[in-house]
Amino acid sequence: MPRQATHRRLPALVAAAGLAALCAAPATAAEGEAALRAELEALKRRISELERRLAEQQEAQQRVEKLEREVKEVAKTHSEWKDAESVLHVAGYAAVGYTDAEGADGSFNVANFNPIFHFLYDDKVLWEAELEFEVLDDGSTKTNLEYTTLDWFVTDNVTLVGGKFLSPAGFFIQNLHPAWINKLPSKPAGFGEEQAAPESDLGLEVRGGVNIGNPWKLTYAFYVANGPSAEGELGGGEIERIEAEAKASDEDGDKVYGGRVSVLPRPGLEIGVSAVTGKLMVEDGTSEDKGRDYDLVGADFSLVRGNLDARAEYVRQRIGARAGSLWPDEAEWKAWYAQLAWKFRPTRFEGVVRYSDYDSPHAAEDQRQWALGLNYLLAPNAVAKVAYELNDGQSGQPTDDDRFLLQFAYGF
Amino acid sequence: MRKTRLFPALLMVAAGLAAAVPATAGERGGDKEAFARGARVWSENCTRCHNLRDPREFRDDQWRPIIAHMRVRGGLTGAEARDVLTFMQNAN
Structure with a gap:
């Protein structure tokens, strides 16, 4: 192919590629948004799970502290050392x-x-x-x-x-x-x-x-x-x-x-x-x-x-x-x-x-x-x-x- | 060293309690009153024979037979023995 003819076709090729790109862009954005939404939902679920676990841990910690206080109170008056017959x-x-x-x-x-x-x-x-x-x-x-x-x-x-x-x-x-x-x-x-x-x-x-x-x-x-x-x-x-x-x-x-x-x-x-x-x-x-x-x-x-x-x-x-x-x-x-x-x-x-x-x-x-x-x-x-x-x-x-x-x- | 500092302080507390708590026979109350009565019994009776022994010298369980022995030897009443035991077990 003569070199002059190739130069004339190049703008047409660029235009075709841009058009194709414009037609394809809406589909890719939708997929990204969906992915982001999914990721967001996953994060929300993870945060909820972490909040639930944290609440359980805090409750458990409170129970432990309460038990420790009770043990200390009981130990003041009763112990196997004190109560042994x-x-x-x-x-x-x-x-x-x-x-x-x-x-x-x-x-x-x-x-x-x-x-x-x-x-x-x-x-x-x-x-x-x-x-x-x-x-x-x-x-x-x-x-x-x-x-x-x-x-x-x-x-x-x-x-x-x-x-x-x-x-x-x-x-x-x-x-x-x-x-x-x-x-x-x-x-x-x-x-x-x-x-x-x-x-x-x-x-x-x-x-x-x-x-x-x-x-x-x-x-x-x-x-x-x-x-x-x-x-x-x-x-x-x-x-x-x-x-x-x-x-x-x-x-x-x-x-x-x-x-x-x-x-x-x-x-x-x-x-x-x-x-x-x-x-x-x-x-x-x-x-x-x-x-x-x-x-x-x-x-x-x-x-x-x-x-x-x-x-x-x-x-x-x-x-x-x-x-x-x-x-x-x-x-x-x-x-x-x-x-x-x-x-x-x-x-x-x-x-x-x-x-x-x-x-x-x-x-x-x-x-x-x-x-x-x-x-x-x-x-x-x-x-x-x-x-x-x-x-x-x-x-x-x-x-x-x-x-x-x-x-x-x-x-x- | 800490023990030697605490012991005179304990003596002073016991002396204060002895002055504050009347020696009413048969009067019973809560642990705080028993503690105060026990401090008085401790400060007034042990020295009939020997120097005051530091409550921190023995564990709670060890004071039980020791006070029982002292009840026999010193003519303590049962109530006095229980009070002084409360004092020794809570002051150590």
Whole structure:
């Protein structure tokens, strides 16, 4: 084809293509609009779905928050920890110490561990028991069941206690003797083992407290138990010692009866009296003298106010004579102490001074003692103690030796 | 450290509650009243023998047998024991 002819046809071709394009344009726009509408509808549906899901999530979140609030409210008053019918707890105390006495070399002579078990059922019955582990001079370990009792909370004011219990007569032995409570490293003269204050007994006890008019209160503890026994020698001059620690037998068949009553006229002030009576048996291992009178009287006082802690206690145990007996005559053990303690707040120091006096049938055991102490309270239940005892006993006896004592005690 | 700061504060609160709440035997009320009565019992009775123990020392469940033991040893009434337990469990 000649080149000139081609040039003439080109405008016609362009015009034809434009016309074709113009005819085809309406169909493409309609399709695009439809597609857009479809996409828009899809988006609307998706937004609706998302809004529905969001609403569900918000509702679920509100339910969760409401449940969490309910759980927190319920947890305040109820939980498996609080509501479990039986609960076991292990408490106790431990002490380590050092003693340097005039007549002996200083030594680390205290290493005690006293676990206490509490098992409570439904706030109705409590079993409690204290074990004592103590390292002795010869390196052996002394183990002792200090007490084991089943306590039945009969009413709000009456608890029935059965088993081996710390003697309810007096206050120091049953309430103050644990090392973390006792404000000095040593017990008052006459309040140790086989001295004037009875340690424990085995029997039944009823005890409790009664509010008798604002602010007066009364506490009581009455008991019947096997009672103590005593060692002496047929035809001998003196009863050797009284064994006022619980025994699981009552060889003389006579029980002892007694207890303690205290009044609290105002908070912090307590005045108690104790009395026990009964019979006991004096023995020497091969023979025995039954039916000897046994009596105890005691009184205690405490005033705790602010920084002051003042206490005093008196106790006397007596074995009576028996007409016609070839055994030793009557015997008496008595002791008393008075103690003042003062907390030097805001420091953690506490000063203590105590006087105690012990008289027994044996002059070698008698003792009068001044004790001065300074405590540092690491915590209410952890105390480091340093003390000095000025002892006055029979010359040449350990009871006459002054002593320097260190102790660290922890109640847990 | 926090414990040592809180404990004296707790003592002061207890002392305030003790002054504010009358010691009426047998008067029972809601938890708030039991808490206040318990604070008074705690501050007035524990020191008869030993230093006050911090409520934060033990868990709620542990205080139950401990207070039961103290009820026996300290001659607390059942109502006093329940009040002081409420206090210990809510102050720890």
